[in-house]
Amino acid sequence: MTRFSRLFPTASIGAYLIALAVGVALPLLVFVGFLMYQLENHERERLSADTAEDAQLIARSVDRELQDMATTLRLLVASPELASRDLRAFHNRTQNSLRSNSLFVILVDKDGQLKLNTRVPFDTPLGKAGNVPSVLSVVKSGVTEVSNVFVGTTSGKWVFNVAAPVPKEVSPSGDVMIITQNAEDLKKLISTEGLPSGWSAAVLDGSGHVVTSAGAEKMAEGSQFPVDTLHLMTGFKGTIEDVGGNGKQMYGYAQITGWTWKAVVWGPIASAQEGINTTWRQLISGGVIFIAIAALSAYMVARQLRQPIRQIAHMAERMGAGEIVSPVQTRITEANQVAIALSNASFDRSQAEDRTHLVLHELVHRTKNILTLVQAMMRQLARQDTSMEEFQKAIGNRLQGLGKSVEALARAQWTGVAMRRVIEIHMSTFAEVADRVDIGGEDFVLTAEAVQNLGLILHELATNSIKYGALSVPQGKVRIFWMDIKEEGAESPKMALTWEETGGPLVTEPKRKGFGTTIIQRHATAAFSAVVEVDFRPEGLVWTLLGPRAKFERREGGDTIQSIAI
Numbered sequence: 001m002t003r004f005s006r007l008f009p010t011a012s013i014g015a016y017l018i019a020l021a022v023g024v025a026l027p028l029l030v031f032v033g034f035l036m037y038q039l040e041n042h043e044r045e046r047l048s049a050d051t052a053e054d055a056q057l058i059a060r061s062v063d064r065e066l067q068d069m070a071t072t073l074r075l076l077v078a079s080p081e082l083a084s085r086d087l088r089a090f091h092n093r094t095q096n097s098l099r100s101n102s103l104f105v106i107l108v109d110k111d112g113q114l115k116l117n118t119r120v121p122f123d124t125p126l127g128k129a130g131n132v133p134s135v136l137s138v139v140k141s142g143v144t145e146v147s148n149v150f151v152g153t154t155s156g157k158w159v160f161n162v163a164a165p166v167p168k169e170v171s172p173s174g175d176v177m178i179i180t181q182n183a184e185d186l187k188k189l190i191s192t193e194g195l196p197s198g199w200s201a202a203v204l205d206g207s208g209h210v211v212t213s214a215g216a217e218k219m220a221e222g223s224q225f226p227v228d229t230l231h232l233m234t235g236f237k238g239t240i241e242d243v244g245g246n247g248k249q250m251y252g253y254a255q256i257t258g259w260t261w262k263a264v265v266w267g268p269i270a271s272a273q274e275g276i277n278t279t280w281r282q283l284i285s286g287g288v289i290f291i292a293i294a295a296l297s298a299y300m301v302a303r304q305l306r307q308p309i310r311q312i313a314h315m316a317e318r319m320g321a322g323e324i325v326s327p328v329q330t331r332i333t334e335a336n337q338v339a340i341a342l343s344n345a346s347f348d349r350s351q352a353e354d355r356t357h358l359v360l361h362e363l364v365h366r367t368k369n370i371l372t373l374v375q376a377m378m379r380q381l382a383r384q385d386t387s388m389e390e391f392q393k394a395i396g397n398r399l400q401g402l403g404k405s406v407e408a409l410a411r412a413q414w415t416g417v418a419m420r421r422v423i424e425i426h427m428s429t430f431a432e433v434a435d436r437v438d439i440g441g442e443d444f445v446l447t448a449e450a451v452q453n454l455g456l457i458l459h460e461l462a463t464n465s466i467k468y469g470a471l472s473v474p475q476g477k478v479r480i481f482w483m484d485i486k487e488e489g490a491e492s493p494k495m496a497l498t499w500e501e502t503g504g505p506l507v508t509e510p511k512r513k514g515f516g517t518t519i520i521q522r523h524a525t526a527a528f529s530a531v532v533e534v535d536f537r538p539e540g541l542v543w544t545l546l547g548p549r550a551k552f553e554r555r556e557g558g559d560t561i562q563s564i565a566i
Helices: 002-007 013-077 089-099 133-141 183-189 226-233 274-304 308-320 333-382 388-411 419-430 449-465 514-527
Strands: 101-106 114-117 159-163 175-184 200-204 210-214 237-240 249-255 262-269 436-438 475-487 494-502 529-536 539-549
Touching: 013 101, 013 159, 013 175, 013 183, 013 200, 013 237, 013 249, 013 262, 013 274, 089 101, 089 114, 101 200, 133 159, 133 175, 159 183, 175 262, 183 210, 183 249, 274 333, 308 333, 388 419, 419 436, 449 475, 449 514, 449 539, 514 529
Parallel strands: 436 475
Antiparallel strands: 101 114, 101 175, 159 175, 200 210, 200 262, 237 249, 249 262, 475 494, 494 539, 529 539
16 A cells, blocks of 8 residues: 555645546536426426316316206207196106216206206105305306305205206296206216326316315315415416425316316326436436546546646746746656746746836836926926915926826836827816817827927917917917928928917017926927927917927837936
8 A cells, every 4th residue: 555655646736636527527417407407397397288288188078068968958948848837747858868867957946946856756845956046146147057066955965056047938937947966977077097196186166166076185075175276276277386385286277168167187296207306316326426436536647746746846936036947857748838838938037027127227217307307397487486376386287287298108108109199188188278279280109208298398388378378268279280391401301390379369479488488499499309489470379399200209119218408
């Protein structure tokens, strides 16, 4: 046993492999279980349909029986003996002809007083009918009806009646002709041979009492069918499931067409689906065995993987220490692939670290550049003869504009931002006038430095226009456009950027030049190696910057960093 343990050492990965084995086996079992569940639902639906159909078959049989009784009634009320009021002759002929069918004829008046009963000799004294309400119902409706089940006065058994009114020309007083039959005689119509084991069937009258019943849960004639279950039997036919008892029951029911009775078939669902239940038990036991075998197999395989995993783990430790590692060779193909991947990753990591250091170095330079720009703004503004509140406001506004540029660059990972986008971002700061600014020119991507410097210039121009220029009045407008300028003999193309105001108040050149003028002239000139012209036309300010396009456009490979002093 010890030698076997040395050959197959235990490894922590075994738990994962066992989980993998179980994870593979469980979905299969779940899928099979799902199929079984679907099959069970299908079988349940089929059982439901079959149960409703069985109930309807019984209902049809009972309906034929009742129709036959109704037909017999129609023949009897038209007999010549009854028309001539020869009740004795009518009694004798009817008693002899219906005796073999276990049917008996009763004639009653509209108040329920018996005039004739073929169950007894003709001269036998007769009293009231055993079910007077059904007689009164027939007199009132004038149609053939079937009564509820009741204990007959003469027979002493549970019986039911099919009653029809006697035509007025035969009986002007409104007599009612009845055919009565023992309830137990209908048992032949509800055979349970085709039903699942343990199932039952019954015929119920209009009040929910049992007319006759057969099967495992046979109910006595006249007993009340469960009222709660009966209330759920709505519609002409259907099925319901009752979970109130220990076992889940299914009930199929069908209304007997043209009558108040209904047929019911019921029984435990489990007995009808015994085959499915057996399959479920086999599936569960087989699934447990299958999972146990899969887990044992996974455990045995895990013992074989310990050494390769340790070797790879050692590679990972060295890689974590920053080394470039070479791949190890194992007996497992996948482990070799992982080792090669780790070796490649160690090399890629080294390159990534170098790139990170370069990016950090770049970020330091950019941060210094931004701080230099902020310091220059503060120095220049401090030279102005302004109050502390004005100084703070001026600094805050310009830092806000610079912050817009930095935010846009950060979103683009400092790779540059489109010209049109930069203009839209800074004009959106002044939302109340943004819709009066028109932008024109072929779009291109600015360098990171150009985004910062141009954003600062645009912010100053917009601020000045809102205070004193075209944007200070509702009808004023600003047009920002740019175009390429090709000069003869020039080594590189130039670009002209213009800010043009129209519709504003009369423009005069200011006598005093502040920080804003420094930004739009000196800073613009230094930042873009450009020539700046500011034309204070009476109809509106026109600011033009003409400089090398290379100072604006970002080229493949990035842009260089420069510090601009104001």
